[in-house]
Amino acid sequence: MCAAPTLMLEAAPALVAGVHDCVWLTEDGEIERLPHRAAARRLESGGPVYLLHAPATAARIGGGKPSRAFDLLELFAFAAPARFCVPTPRGLAEALQLPIPQSLEDQAILLPRAAQRLLKHLMATADRDPKARRTAFAMVRGGWTWGPAVLAALGEDSEEAALRAPVSGLDVWKDLPEWQDEAPPPPPGDRGVDEAEARMRLSQLLGEGAEARPSQSDYASAVSAVFQPRREEGAPTVVLAEAGTGVGKTLGYIAPASVWAEKNEGPVWLSTYTRNLQHQIDAELDRLFPNAQEKEKRVVLRKGRENYLCLLNMEETARGVAVSAADAVPLGLLARWVGATRDGDMTGGDFPAWLVDLTGGRRIAGLTDRRGECIYTACAHYSRCFIEHSTRRARRADLVVANHALVMVQAARGALDLGGRTTRLVFDEGHHVFDAADSAFSAHLSGMETAELRRWLRGSEGSGRNRARGLKARCEDLLGEEDNRRHLDALLYAAAGLPGDGWHTRLADGRGTGPVEQFLAAVRGQVYARSLDAKGPFGLEVETNDPAPDLVAAAEAAGTLFQSLGKAATDLRNGMLARLSEEAEELESAEKARIDQICRSLQHRVIDYAAAAVNMTKSLDGATPDSFVDWFDVDRIDGRDLDVGMRRHWIDPTFPFAETVLVNSHGTLLTSATLTDGSGDAEADWKSAERRAGTDFLPAAPIRARVPSPFDYPANTKVLIVTDVNRNDVAQVAAAYRALFQASGGGALGLFTAIARLRAVYSRIAEDLESEGIDLLAQHVDALNLPTLIDMFRAEPHSCLLGTDAIRDGVDVPGDSLRLIVFDRVPWPRPTILHKARRAHFGGKEYDDALTRLKLKQAFGRLIRRATDRGVFVLLDSRMPSRLLGAFPDGVAVERIGLKQAVETVAGFLSPDTP
Structure with missing residues (x-):
């Protein structure tokens, strides 16, 4: 019989690591400042310690993961599975509604308080969550540091753990609901959606009293042409729609898409390039379906099967706990998530990105069907399978939120049923269709x-x-x-x-x-x-011409x-x-x-x-x-x-894309804020956009639509090109980043075209910034995955993030958390063999310029996400040619100035006192 829940919190020190030193809170409440090396020695001594994100803490101080860490993220993952929490002391405090810590000392004091709050939550929910007891017993057998305290909070005796079977408590697949097969749905109708219907649905989505946004209504009207009946086989209606930031294009295309799906009882696939936007669209659809049960039936988020938990892999891994008991702890955390997840998606949604760091990336990869080993109906878990359930729901859904890679692969394999159930496609982030097709239709x-x-x-x-x-x-x-x-x-x-x-x-x-x-x-x-x-550190490539005789024979x-x-x-x-x-x-x-x-x-x-x-x-x-x-x-x-x-x-991957996807659809929308690159010749820009979208291979020209941004860029943004920093001198580049980040007080994104320069700059400026209360996060440096770093950057308005140029599309940070972007140099295309061939095919120097303008345009687009945002874009490259300045919005002044003046401009423009 269960005992009464008890709060049992072990007395132990707490550790928080900064960039150059740490705060150690003793069991008696004394606070010490320690250098990293001293803190690492204390961790390795074997005593228990409270900390947050043990792998990242150990990496920061240069020590090994402690054997008895009371990791608050582990406790949060157990007590609040499938819930979001930024993995910082501030983020933990916000999630638990505790006072926000302002200093490293405050952060250390927070940790035991947060532990107490989480254990009290378990005590309050013990009667309603019997699966928690079973999983906790399994984790105690694996030596979980939190185990005795968690079992006490649940009203259980930790000594009983030894009597349980090793897999008991990890076998959460037994508790999942089963889905049932249904008769195939009928083919969809083909009733068109006119402009008035699109505007009306948009008005309903926005709700009464919403601010009038004429540009959004104009956009919804323009893209409704995709949802008219096709007039000729092999000749789809294709719309290329460029919508400036702030137009609200997501709701703009959801409006006619949802009307078409309802009128014709068929699905519309909404495809994105990044997972981040995929989940943003899913969140926006709460407006259309505020009732969660109805949304579950009408909306499906689809990814490749390698993104979802495989229950058979989970069962097999859980059986191994009998041999490797320590695996019970990470598997227990995963089991808690499995019992609470909406759809089993392990690359977004309700799966906390930091859980990968706690449980191990290889372990996560081993639990998904990355190797195509599915045995389908022969699997004992087939009727509970997340992947099969998602696939079946998509056949009856109104809106399927997918990604470009999945759409192209499914279409190439004939599994998308283009022209059958699925006749209408929307490609958001349409400027990436070329890259997605390049990946989908290549061979290695x-x-x-x-x-x-x-x-x-x-x-x-x-x-x-x-x-x-x-x-x-x-x-x-x-x-x-x-x-x-x-x-x-x-x-x-x-x-x-x-x-x-x-x-x-x-x-x-x-x-x-x-x-x-x-x-x-x-x-x-x-x-x-x-x-x-x-002899260098990077990848190598050579052309295949004139191969050696032994290579030809092989x-x-x-x-x-x-x-x-x-x-x-x-x-x-x-x-x-x-x-x-x-x-x-x-x-x-x-x-x-x-x-x-x-x-x-x-x-x-x-x-x-x-x-x-x-x-x-x-x-x-x-x-x-x-x-x-x-x-x-x-x-x-x-x-x-x-x-x-x-x-x-x-050489042109849009040809197979057009032949496989576009030709077989009835209507396709390709939309983005950056379809055209801004060369100064509007017709040439549209021709370039059409070429990169594959519409040159269609019998009819696409419909063009452009809706400008409603934002006042000239008043709210500045573009600075720094002329006196030697881009090849890392010390000068680092000094520039330091001064600019200090001037903005954080909220800055530093973009690099090479990982080596990113790391070199980080090592030179992180300590100085922390001393001023600016936390510096860095891709390829911190022991954190990129989605976690972006979550932390978004949540901490005084933090800065260093990343490669490639992350510009994955960052969506509205508000004060992103007010400065610094690019280390002009992001010219890499001179690879593939680029050389495409450069010759698509127009030489003009092709290079177009790609570079698009990169700059996309990066600048991260800066202003709301009408009230203000920001500065800085390029530390005096060689920026004037012909690339079309990447920036009309009317935005571009100043070529020295670093000292740039720092003063950033500080003044971003000051709260500046009107």
């Missing part, structure tokens, strides 16, 4: 790719894993005819010629085993022989192997498809579903890949087709080889 014949293919076909091959995952184990009971067994044996025999365990070492030694390893070893040799920077042998793979896989697929037609009446529905999925997987994983590999290896003895560019590369990090291979990309 590499060590990692081919080793993964071997593992998918042949399984673990004696590595000791509990569940055999080879193709034979997944489909042997479905083969039927003896011919299919021979085809499977032939496929597995051919797969033995693919790279196996230890391929990295063998390639480095130049002694590949099997035709593909020998080909890759020859590729690696040619890359190192011809590269100009073979390519021919590898091509022969891939021909065998492709033929055996085709024979097996055809044989299994024949079963579907010949034994349709005898096969169970579950068996039919498994056969269909295995045949689809054989097609895209083996047959299509093998065909691409054959074509690539053959081209070495001839010439690369005109539409493609090939190259050899060695992917490296800090001078260490990660992968070796041959790549093939379309």
Whole structure:
């Protein structure tokens, strides 16, 4: 019988780490300032200590993770699963409604108080959450530091933990609801949406009393053309709509999209490039469906299956706790999330990004279906599967919020049903369609790719894993005819010629085993022989022209192997498809579903890949087709080889995008704030946007629409180009960042075109900024993943964030938290082999300029997100050409000034006293 819940908080010190020193709060309430090294020694002494985010704290002070850490994030994840909390003392205080700490000393004092608040929450909810007890018992068996206190709060005795089965408490899959299959929905209608209907729905979404926004209504009217009936097969209505920041384009296209979905009882897919915007759209849809139960039926957020928890992987990993008891703690935290999650999405939504840091990135990756090992209806958890549930809900939803990569891959595999259930598509962040298509329709014949293919076909091959995952184990009971067994044996025999365990070492030694390893070893040799920077730390690439004779011979042998793979896989697929037609009446529905999925997987994983590999290896003895560019590369990090291979990309990847996606839709909207680059020639800008959207390959020209931003950029922004900082002198660049960040008082985003410069600047300025109360966060420096860093930056108005140029699209920080952007230099395109080919194809120097203007335009767009925002954009590169200034809004003054004057301008313009 349960005892009364009890608050039991162990007396222990608390530690908070700053950039250059730490605060240590003793059990008696005494506060000490310690250097990092001294704090690391105390942590390693083995005594218990309260802290927040143990891995990040240990990394900051340069010590190992303490054996007995009372990590407040662990307790928060257990007590408030699937709830958001910025992983800082301030964020924890806000989540728990405690006073906001102002200093490191306040932060240390907060930690035991926050622990008390969380334990009291557990005491209050103990009767309503029986699963918490089971999971806590499992975690206590794994040595969880919080275990005794949590069990006491739940009214349980920690000594009972030893009597429980190891998996008991982690088996949360048993408590999940089951979904039921339904009859297929009918095909959608094709009734159009006119401009008046779009405006009316927008008005309903905004609600009574909303501020009039004529530009948003104009935008909704313009994009409603996508939702008119198609007039001719193969000729979709395509709208390119550029909407300036602040127009409110999300609600602008949701309005006609939702009307069309209701009138025609069919789904509209809303696609984004970044996960961040995907979740923003999902949040905006609360306006349309304020009732959570109704929204659950009408809206589905879709990602690739590798983003979702696999319950079978969870079960298998939980069984391993009997051997490795320490795994019970991270698995327990995950089990708590599984019991509370909305949809099992592990890359956003209600999954806290910092939980990856606490539980380990590899462990998280191992719980998703990244390797395509799903056994579908043969899985005991099939009726509870998050992925299958999401897929089925999408068939009946009004609005499916997806991402560009998923849409393109699904369309290429025929799984999106374009022209059937799905006829209307919206691509938000439309300026990234080119990049998404480039990734989706490329081929990579590499060590990692081919080793993964071997593992998918042949399984673990004696590595000791509990569940055999080879193709034979997944489909042997479905083969039927003896011919299919021979085809499977032939496929597995051919797969033995693919790279196996230890391929990295063998390639480095130049002694590949099997035709593909020998080909890759020859590729690696040619890359190192011809590269100009073979001893540097970065990746290498060389052209494929004039290959060495041994490389040509190795390519021919590898091509022969891939021909065998492709033929055996085709024979097996055809044989299994024949079963579907010949034994349709005898096969169970579950068996039919498994056969269909295995045949689809054989097609895209083996047959299509093998065909691409054959074509690539053959081209070495001839010439690369005109539409493609090939190259050899060695992917490296800090001078260490990660992968070796041959790549093939379309010179213009929008061609397959148009042929696969656009042509088969009835209507498609591509929209963004940055479709055009601002060259000064409006017609040329639109032509460039159309070329990058793939509409040049359609029979009819797209409809163009542009709605300017309502923001007053000339009054609320400044652009400064600093003329007296040597961009090649890291010390000068660091001094500029320090002075500018100090002038803004935080709220600054520093963008870099190279990771090495980012790290060098961070090491020079972090301590100085912290002494002034400005916390400096940094990508590739802090032991935190990027989504967590952005959450922290957004929540802390006096913090600054350093990141690479690539994060500009992932940062959406309205308000005072982002008031200054500093770019270290003009973000010219990297001079890669692929870029060289595209530069020649798309217009040479003008192509470089267009890409650079778009990057600057997108970065500047992060600065002002609301009408009341103010901000300064600074470029530390005196070589900024005037022809690129069209990246900035009309009327914004661009000043070329020295650093001293720039600092004064930033301080004055961003001062609260400035009107």
